[in-house]
Amino acid sequence: MTSPLASWYHSWVAALRIARRDAWRAKGRSAMVLAMIALPVVGVSAVDLTLRSAELTPGQSLSRRIGAADALIESPGLDSPILQSPDAERYAPVGGFEKYRPDPDKQDRTLKTAVPAGAEAVQDSRAGVKVHTRHGLLDTQLRELDVHHPLTKGLFTPLRGHLPQGPGEVIATAAFLEHSGLYVGSSVTPRGATTPYRIVGSYERPSELARDELLALPGALLLPLDRALTATGAPGLDVTDSFLVKVGGDGFTWNMVKEANAKGGLVRSRAVAEHPPADAAVPLYAQEPGQRFARPGLDGGRITEKAVMATVVGLALLEVCLLAGPAFAVGARRSRRQLGLVGANGGDRRHIRAIVLSGGLVIGAVAAVTGCAIGVGLTVGLRPFLEEKIGSRFGALDFRPLELLGIGLLAVLTGLLAAFVPAVTASRQTVLASLTGRRGIRRANRILPLIGLLAVAGGAAIALYGTRYRVSPTVVAGGSALAELGVVALTPVLVGLFGRLGRWLPLSPRLALRDAVRNRGRTAPAVAAVLAAVAGTVAVSTYQHSRDVQARHEYVAELPAGTGLLTANEHSAHKEVPAARETLSRNLPVAVRADVERLSVGNPNCDTYATSPGCGRVELIVPKEQRCPLYESEHGPADFPKEEAKRLRQDPRCAMPRRMGSSFSTIVADEKLLQVLAVTDPGSVAALKAGRPVAFDHRAVKDGKITLRLVTDPVAAQKAASVHAELPGQDKVLTVHQAPPGTESWGVGVVLPPSAAKAAGIATAPVGSFFSLETAATTEQRQRLDGEIDRTGADVRVTIERGYQSDSTIGVLALAVFAGLVTIGAAGIATGLAQADSEADLKTLAAVGAAPRVRRTLSGFQCGVVALMGVVLGSAAGILPAVGLRLTQEREQRSLLERAVEAGYSTPDESLYVPIAIPWDTLAGLLVLVPLGAAVLAAVVTRSSGALARRATG
Structure with missing residues (x-):
């Protein structure tokens, strides 16, 4: 006797084999669904590898700052003893900034006093000047450094030519050569210099690829230029010095850092970075406790940006599921006779569900492998381009197998979710209906609309709750997605309400609308797919347009217009x-x-x-x-x-x-x-x-x-x-x-x-x-x-002065075009579903002598009706996440304003303007152009004639 586990195993193996053969037989439909699921996987895997590779380890980051030295001693721009954090990102004068006053008598104190006695030190001097180029003048950083010293290893990467060997020779960054129009071998003259310098090589700074810089040996560039400027009566150069220090032994310890701080030096130490002291041993935290929790680069708007990203990603995943769902429904309907034969040979509902779900599993797995491979390949191939865009070289290609596996599993899950509803629908078909092609009559589900109403109300409440209280930014995205799922659940009922408009329409659109209402089982998933595509675009468009209106209101002109x-x-x-x-x-x-x-x-x-x-x-x-x-x-x-x-x-x-x-x-x-x-x-x-x-x-x-x-x-x-x-x-x-x-x-x-x-x-x-x-x-x-x-x-x-120039117009236009293409694609899937489901009706039209154009007209209106319903519902559903994001931003800005008023930096009567503006032009384009384009496309690709069906034998 076969065990239940073995029976389950063999049934799923058979289901997977059938699904694989069916996917290979319907290559066009399978490729379309695979592309839908794989596209997000390509993007997410590429972004994951790019971010992980661009994220330097502490050791790599430190080596790019201090080379092979034990520490780098810099000037913080203060002429007094300082206190600093172990990572040297935060510092303050002893006593705090509020009581600090610069002392001009101490400005001549050299930073070299902060270098420990007996330590090996290499001076790094910099000054910003303008340099003559082929095009005019370019702001450039001049730098003097002993590039032959071992401590400078890691600070720069030579590219072409050779390092400077003496006076009159400099090397230039690749960015400077590109911006200036010069090349290795040309002469370059800083403004005010009496003699030109020859560029003998090029290099790059790994973390500052866009830096315009000229580098010479110590005393070869800055000192002669300073003398030339002062000789003409002009102010001399404002030179900033730092020192690469090698002390040996245990390295530059925390006690040595505090000694350098007492002499006005800010220290980045390798030993301290690897073994940071306890917070209690950091004098800065005792003087200013808030610095212990401060992190550089954080601002009040980051939570809003996280909410935007979470909302967009959530809606995108939902959109993929709803877009792929009708495609699986098309496959299930085209394979209806095959599924009926499975039932006629003893298969039950769970076997039918397994076959359809296996289709989602097979395509999801292929999409996962294909998407991850393409994403990784694109990142590897585009690495130089990505590094240029980021402005920093990768430390190394950092592959995270578990993260890539998780991304792949997400694709498999997406395929299963997209096939779930078609699997349930196919399993409910009787064997006789599947073999004869008859649809049968099913009662409308009365529970689903109630669940949809509860989901809409609950999702809206959750999203609004997330905007009023400082909770996780994904709460707004989760509430918005739940509300959108509720609208999806209400789609059959809403489609029925649309059907009441048919009495005022001409013949062809009336037939298309009545056909859509009569076959809500295939219309609702297609409308939901269009709804999801439009809702994400409307959400982001409304958010960007609202920010644009706010920026226009806050814009302050520097001069009269023109x-x-x-x-x-x-x-x-x-x-x-x-x-x-x-x-x-x-x-x-x-x-x-x-x-x-x-x-x-x-x-x-x-x-x-x-x-x-x-x-x-x-x-x-x-x-x-x-x-x-x-x-x-x-x-x-x-x-x-x-x-x-x-x-x-x-x-x-x-x-x-x-x-x-x-x-x-x-x-x-x-x-x-x-x-x-x-x-x-x-x-x-x-x-x-x-x-x-x-x-x-x-x-x-x-x-x-x-x-x-x-x-x-x-x-x-x-x-x-x-x-x-x-x-x-x-x-x-x-x-x-x-x-x-x-x-x-x-x-x-x-x-x-x-x-x-x-x-x-x-x-x-x-x-x-x-x-x-x-x-x-x-x-x-x-x-x-x-x-x-x-x-x-x-x-x-x-x-x-040109007045306010919107920076989101192009983005909103691109989103509108993207929504149009995706929505037309979703409506195209709906057209295929409609044609597969109403093929008998179209053959009947041909049998009774209808003109060939009737097939095109009817298919066009079927697609247009579905697209129009989806656009209308999607436009309404997309407003909620945009409102939630704007209310979240208003809460953050109000909190910042209250803290500023409390601290005395703002007045209580200062107004806060965070509007919620609807992009009516974008909505109008979606409501008119998308259904029209979908209808025209469907009419063009539909055959105007078809073979008559042979009457089925009883």
């Missing part, structure tokens, strides 16, 4: 500005150009806030009683109780400008500037024409006058700023015209006419031009302008 600004970037730009102005007027349709200058003291080659000798500046002095108390105190807002800080935030003296604009506190220009900035106040225009300054910053005006202080000693000024003392210098008091309150000045505080600056005895230097355009600048005009500026070598920047 207005631009040409500004100089460097100390010597005053010599280049006049030529750049003429270049601007030649290449753009300039309507009005207002040339502006800055007030200058001492050497005109200096930057506005340069601290080199001879580099003075002019400060607009705000009267003491009109200054914000929060920023006049020694330790800033920390010196005030929270309630007092909140009150002062609402004080007009502490109001922060909404628009930064050009950020010129004082500027020299004529009345053309007001025309460009759309300032229409007649009094302000008349004042400038008459030679009187115009003040837009009311806090700087007292008794109708402003005070300009000429600072001639930058070092003394910096010391005074560090201790909140008055700036030293000579005052110039000018009578001004005060613009009406509320006048938009776009970041300009005071405008001096040239005659007023001359009368006050203050020199000026060209700084740029404001301009308005007659028509919008085209891309060709901008490219021509940038090219001419590059060829002149002028270091200027041109910006044009």
Whole structure:
């Protein structure tokens, strides 16, 4: 006697053999279902391998930062002892940032004092400058490092040529060569250098592939360039030093790190990374306990992004199941006679279910193997491209067999779930109905709609609960998926409601609609498949469109629309500005150009806030009683109780400008500037024409006058700023015209006419031009302008205010196109199901003499009706997850705002705008184009004639 286990085993082996043969016999349908299931597997397996490979081990990451050294000692930019975390990602001055004040007398202290005595050290020096290239000027990092020293191994990877051997030779990153248009063997000249350098090789930094960098031996590049700049009266280079240190023994221990911290050095230690100290031994955590739990890079929006990803992935998996389900139903219906023969030969319902489920198992297993293989192959083949996009080289290809196995099992599970409903449906067919092809009559399921209603209500409640309370971000996705499953369960009932519209339709669509309603068993899965495809797209489209509306509301223009600004970037730009102005007027349709200058003291080659000798500046002095108390105190807002800080935030003296604009506190220009900035106040225009300054910053005006202080000693000024003392210098008091309150000045505080600056005895230097355009600048005009500026070598920047530019329009359009293609594909499956199920009706039409086009027309309307019902229901179902995601984002932003108000950094009346906006244009396209496209496609691919069926014998 055969045991039950053996019987079960043999029945499943037979079912798998039948399913394999049936899948091979219907290659087209099998390939379609396999592609549906394998496509997500390809993406997920490729993403898994990419992320795992791009995730460096602590040792790999550290080697790319410190090479073969025991530690790297860097400058944190503070001139005082510091406390740091073991990973050197967080640090603070001793006593905290609130009480920290820079001491100019200690700025000359060298970082080398933090290197332990007797240790082997290699200095790494860097400075940012502009370098002449084939196209103009390029921001580049210059670096000096002994590249032949063993401690530098791992910091960079040589690519071509050879390493520098002496003065006059540099090597360049591959990114610099690509961006500059130069090559190994060409000459390159940093701006201000007196001699060119020869590029003898190329290299890359494994974790910064996009870095533009030139590297030379110590003393060969930075020191000569610094001397050349200072010889012309320009400020020298701002050089940042660090040291690669080798101490031997147990490495750079935590005690040595704390000793270096006491001398102002920030240390990344290999020994500390491998064996970090206990939290109790970290002084930073004792001073600032919050730093113990801080992690770099976290922000309040990451939870929302996780919710978005979870929702999209959940809806995508549901969509695959519902898309593949009708295809298995088509196969079950086409194999109806074969399944009937199984029943006639003693097979029961469980054998029929096993055969159909085996089809899902076979195709799911093939999809798993194929998808994982393609995903891994794509990642391996596209590795260089992926590394370039990420901007970092992989540590190694990190295969995780268990994760890939899990992804494959998910594909198998998807195939089984997709075949589940068709298997149950096929098993309920009687043997006689299967052999004769008769459908029989089945009562409507009254339990399923009730379950669907409960699922919709429960899913909506769960999703909304997840938006109101800080729980797992997958709660919103889970609730949305449950609600969508509820809509799927309600589909047969909803299809019946659609049938009531047939009385108002012409003959062909009325027949198609009645046929769909009469055969809800095949219509409902097809509608559900279209529903799932549309719901995911509507959810993401609504979320992106809502974010776009919010961004448009929050956008702050820097200048009036259609207005631009040409500004100089460097100390010597005053010599280049006049030529750049003429270049601007030649290449753009300039309507009005207002040339502006800055007030200058001492050497005109200096930057506005340069601290080199001879580099003075002019400060607009705000009267003491009109200054914000929060920023006049020694330790800033920390010196005030929270309630007092909140009150002062609402004080007009502490109001922060909404628009930064050009950020010129004082500027020299004529009345053309007001025309460009759309300032229409007649009094302000008349004042400038008459030679009187115009003040837009009311806090700087007292008794109708402003005070300009000429600072001639930058070092003394910096010391005074560090201790909140008055700036030293000579005052110039000018009578001004005060613009009406509320006048938009776009970041300009005071405008001096040239005659007023001359009368006050203050020199000026060209700084740029404001301009308005007659028509919008085209891309060709901008490219021509940038090219001419590059060829002149002028270091200027041109910006044009174009207003808010949506960055999600292309994404929403791509989603709409994707939804259309997927929905048409789902509707195509529905058409195949309809044709397989209604083939007898179509043959009857041919038998009674119907015109050949009737088959095309009927098939087209059948497909269009299914697509339309799916789009309507999917559009409604897709709104819920979008609403949930937006409410989640509103909760996060409200929480951040409340914490900011509590800390005194925001005012309680600050509004929060997180809208939920429906993308009506996308919905309209889905409702009209998708059903129409599905109907036309179905009509085109349907044969207009077919063989007559032979009458069945009784």
